[in-house]
Amino acid sequence: MESPHEHQQSLLLGRIINNVEKLNEAVMALNKSLQDINVQNMNVELVAQMFKNYQSNVLFHLEATDSLKEPS
C-alpha cells in the first residue's frame, strides 16, 4: 500500500530530476558558448598582446634614439 505522500513525492522527484536535466543542459550550452567566445577572444587577446609589445618596442626605440616627443 502506497501512501499518497510517497506517490506525490516520487512525482516531485521526477519533476526535480527533469528540471535538473534541463538546467544541466542549459548550463552546458552556456558553458559551450562561453568557451567558444573565449576561444574567439583569445585571438583578440593575441592581437592586444602584440600591440602591447609593439608599443613597448616603439617606446624603447624612441627613447633610445631620443626621438620621443611629448604629444602636442
Place this chain on the structure above:
Amino acid sequence: MARPHSAAARNLTLTEELEKLEQSITLTLQEIDHNFSKAHRIVTSSILPIVEQYGEHSKAVWEGSKFWKTFFEQSANITLNTYSEDPVEADTTNDELEQKLAQEGESYGSLSLHGDETVSSSRIEHPYGPDNPETDSSLLDSPSVAGAQSTPRAPSNTKLMDQDAGAPTFAEYSSPYESLRSQVEHSPEINHSKHPQPITPGKNRVAFPDTSMTPPSAYLPSAQRRANQDTLLHRVLDKTYRIQATPHTQRKSRHPAPHQPAARGGGGATETPVTATRTAASRFLDSSPLDSSPSEEAPQLRPEIFSSPMKGRAAARTPRTPGVSVQTPAAKRDIASARRQTGFGARGEGGGGGERTIQTLSRAWDSDSDDEFGDGLEGMSPPKTMQFVVPQGRLLQTPAREASKRIVEDLLLTAGGDITDEMAAEEDSPSVVKRNQELDDSF
C-alpha cells in the same frame, strides 16, 4: 513539531507528525523543484541571450582586429595559430562514463516520465538548437555526447571537465581499473610530447587556425602532444591553449603546385619560390595578411569607380568599343597574373627577377599599378577588378583619358545596346582600354 498534551492525543500526533513530516518533505521537494525550474528559466531566458550577444559583440571585435593580426603575422612572416591541447585519456574515459551514464539514464528516464508538467521543454530546447551547430566545441562533439540523448549527456560532460582537470576527480567516477588505465595512458602521452615530430605540426593547424581550436582530442591528440613546446596562452580547466607560430616558408613549400600554373610557374617557382608560394598560401588562408587586408578594400573601391563622374552611364558600354577590348582579354589575364607575381616579388622579397618575360609584358602596367590594390585582388578576384581599380586614379587625373573616354562613349552610343549586351561580362575591358590609351600617352 509541538507535542500534544494528552496521551490520547499523542497517538494521533504520531500519525499527525508523520503526516506533517510528509507534507514538509513534499513542500521542500516542491520548493526544490521550483528553484531548479527557476534557475533553468533564468539561465535560458536571461543569461544565454546575453551571452549570445556577448559572443556576437566579441565576434565583431575580432572582425575589427583581424586585420591587425594578419598585419603582425605578415610583418613577422609567420602564421599564428591558437589551438587547444587536450589530455588523450578523455576519449577512452568518455566512452565508459558514457555507458554508465546511459544505464543511469534509463532510470532517470523512467522517473522523468512522471514530471510532464515541468517547464515547457520544447521552448527550452529550441534556443539551444541554433547554438549547437554553430559552436562545435569539443564537449558536445565528443563521441560520448553523441551517444546519449537525454540525461546522461550532461553529467558526462561535467565529468569530462573534471577528469581533464586532474586525475583525482576522475577517480570518483570510474573504477580503479579505469584510473590505473588512465595513468598508464598518461605516461606515454608525456613521452610523446617530448620528442617533437617535425612533419605534422604545421599540417595540422596551419591552414585552419580557428577550426583547430575547436575539435577536441578526437582529431588532434597526437598533434597536440607534439606541439607542447609552443607558447602557453591560457589554461582553462581541462584545456590548455597554446600558440603556434608557423613560418610562412613552410607553407610555401607545400602549396605552390596547385595554384601556380605551369606557364609562368616554371620561371617563378624556381627563382622566386617565396613569392609564388605566398600567393598560393594566401588564397587558402584568411590569416595571410596581404591578401586579407586588401581583399577587404577591394569591394569598397569598386563602387566608387562605378560611381565616378566620368564613367557615369557609359562606363558599362565603353568596354566593347573598338578592337582594343578584343585584344585585351587574353593578354590582359597574362599580364594580370604576371603583375601579381611581380608585384609580390618586388614588395615581398624582391624575388620579382624570376619572371622576366612576364615583367616585360607588364612593365608598363606596373608603372600604372597600385601595389595595394594589386595585392588585395590577387587572392580573390579575377584580374578584371585589378585593372579597374588601378587605372581609375590616373584616368581621373589626366584629361587625355577623359577625352578618350568620351570618344569611347560616343562610339558606344552610336553602336547601340547590342554590343553592350553581348559583352556584359567584359566590364574590365573599359579599364583596359583606358590603360592602353594611357600607356600610349605615357610612351
